[in-house]
Amino acid sequence: MNAWDNSTQHLFFTGAHLNKNHAISLFVLSFLLLTGVQAQESSALPAPFSKALQLAGIPAQNVGVYVQEVDGTGTVLASANAGTPFNPASTMKLVTTDAALELLGPAYRWKTQAYTGGSQVGNVLQGDLIFKGNGDPKLVLENFWLFLRQIRAKGIRDIRGNIVLDRSTFDENAYDPSEFDGDPMKPYNVGPDALLLNYKTLTFQFVPNPETRQVNVLIDPPMSGYPVTPPRLGSGSCDDWQGKLQAAVDADGASFNGVLPASCGEKTWYINPYRMSSTQYFGAVFRQMWADLGGTFSGVVKSGVVPAGSSLISEWSSVTLPEVIRDINKYSNNVMARQVLLTIAADILKVPATPERGARAIQSWLSSKGIDASGLVIENGSGLSRNERISAKTMGRMMATAFQSPTMPEFVSSMPLVGYDGTMRKRLKNQSVAGQAHVKTGTLNDVRAIAGYVLAASGKYYAVVCLINHPNAPRGQAAQDGLLQWVYENG
Numbered sequence: 001m002n003a004w005d006n007s008t009q010h011l012f013f014t015g016a017h018l019n020k021n022h023a024i025s026l027f028v029l030s031f032l033l034l035t036g037v038q039a040q041e042s043s044a045l046p047a048p049f050s051k052a053l054q055l056a057g058i059p060a061q062n063v064g065v066y067v068q069e070v071d072g073t074g075t076v077l078a079s080a081n082a083g084t085p086f087n088p089a090s091t092m093k094l095v096t097t098d099a100a101l102e103l104l105g106p107a108y109r110w111k112t113q114a115y116t117g118g119s120q121v122g123n124v125l126q127g128d129l130i131f132k133g134n135g136d137p138k139l140v141l142e143n144f145w146l147f148l149r150q151i152r153a154k155g156i157r158d159i160r161g162n163i164v165l166d167r168s169t170f171d172e173n174a175y176d177p178s179e180f181d182g183d184p185m186k187p188y189n190v191g192p193d194a195l196l197l198n199y200k201t202l203t204f205q206f207v208p209n210p211e212t213r214q215v216n217v218l219i220d221p222p223m224s225g226y227p228v229t230p231p232r233l234g235s236g237s238c239d240d241w242q243g244k245l246q247a248a249v250d251a252d253g254a255s256f257n258g259v260l261p262a263s264c265g266e267k268t269w270y271i272n273p274y275r276m277s278s279t280q281y282f283g284a285v286f287r288q289m290w291a292d293l294g295g296t297f298s299g300v301v302k303s304g305v306v307p308a309g310s311s312l313i314s315e316w317s318s319v320t321l322p323e324v325i326r327d328i329n330k331y332s333n334n335v336m337a338r339q340v341l342l343t344i345a346a347d348i349l350k351v352p353a354t355p356e357r358g359a360r361a362i363q364s365w366l367s368s369k370g371i372d373a374s375g376l377v378i379e380n381g382s383g384l385s386r387n388e389r390i391s392a393k394t395m396g397r398m399m400a401t402a403f404q405s406p407t408m409p410e411f412v413s414s415m416p417l418v419g420y421d422g423t424m425r426k427r428l429k430n431q432s433v434a435g436q437a438h439v440k441t442g443t444l445n446d447v448r449a450i451a452g453y454v455l456a457a458s459g460k461y462y463a464v465v466c467l468i469n470h471p472n473a474p475r476g477q478a479a480q481d482g483l484l485q486w487v488y489e490n491g
Contacts, residue, residue: 045080056475064392064467070403082393085375086467089442090332091451092383097325099362100340101407110136110318114151115310128161130306133195134169136318137339141198141221147316152293154313162299166306170194170342171352177274184274192338193278199335200281206260206267208233215260224287227253234259250275322410329414329440330422334382341381355380371397392465395451399463415440415452428481433488448473450480456491
């Protein structure tokens, strides 16, 4: 069996319908893998691989490839358009996370602090409770609940002042969640926030009851004073069930004014409540959790900064950076990647972070390593961008250098293991390269990208980068899989 045998499911997953071309591609890659043609340092690509791209309707100039041995010799196994900047989609996360590991350190943790203003008399706080965020990408509900328990353990039960949220670590520039794809309700369009809570996402679970002809709606996280109007139970097909719900989600509540077809069964929908500010979201979650912990609070939740003279009463430490970048790279978490880019800027420059400052810090870091990044464009560090650019050679040299870094084990293990987990779990499952490569994927309209490491059958490690920018890019996914197998067999 060769690498093309499983490509049908990959093409289906990306929405491509290429039955005829798929059959041709099966033959082409079979020939590629059987011939074992090895590219020389002259930068030539394997001829059958190039032909596979031609059959997919992808011109050579729309593909950037760079394959380099990482043992220090820098032997280039294959290269094409290596210096041309391409849109890397989510493989840009490798740049952000590698920089973070080296600049912040593998033991880095985010700190979220709680301060009090005023005095505590018994279990009553006569003043404000102030939360200062530093960009923790993983302040999820469980962690926030434990943080509040720490505050309750200080003896505070009744808060007579306000809740003040200090987000000054990040520069609060205006953010448009609809800018990328016009779908602001998608969770990946949540903006960065120095006090990001639970990815600022709402989870709605719809449970139809055919006997009562009603739909029960469960919301997570539970939010104080946040009403939910359920949809009606309808009939018909489950096509476009989200559109049929006619959702209206804002700061005052969630209404589903349409129907949920009974044929759908139970459904779950993750939503970015973009019409609800981060302060409103935080406030509704805090009120509910504080009440659940037996606390009382009747003030307002507002933005501000930690006043001089405030007292630090509790501090929450996040998980370590390697655990965060594992989530980012294995599951392509865009919101977390944005947080990390801004954290680099805040930590290195000691000023309110912006994406531009984070990009400059990474440019300087690459320059200090002797890596030419003249074509690098970083907009948000996640790859969820039409504007981000990097050349295959810049990416490949960065990865070859990273392999010699003390943080190499954390970096490599953060990427999907081919054929086993993350975004590569369904690819190349029955090929010999499965389990022998850690590869990050990137997917946008007209973009298919891979970047990672292959442990070849020879025992040598290679950094492999392949960036395709073309309307037919979905047809190139199977060719990329074949390239990984080819490196494994011929490296």
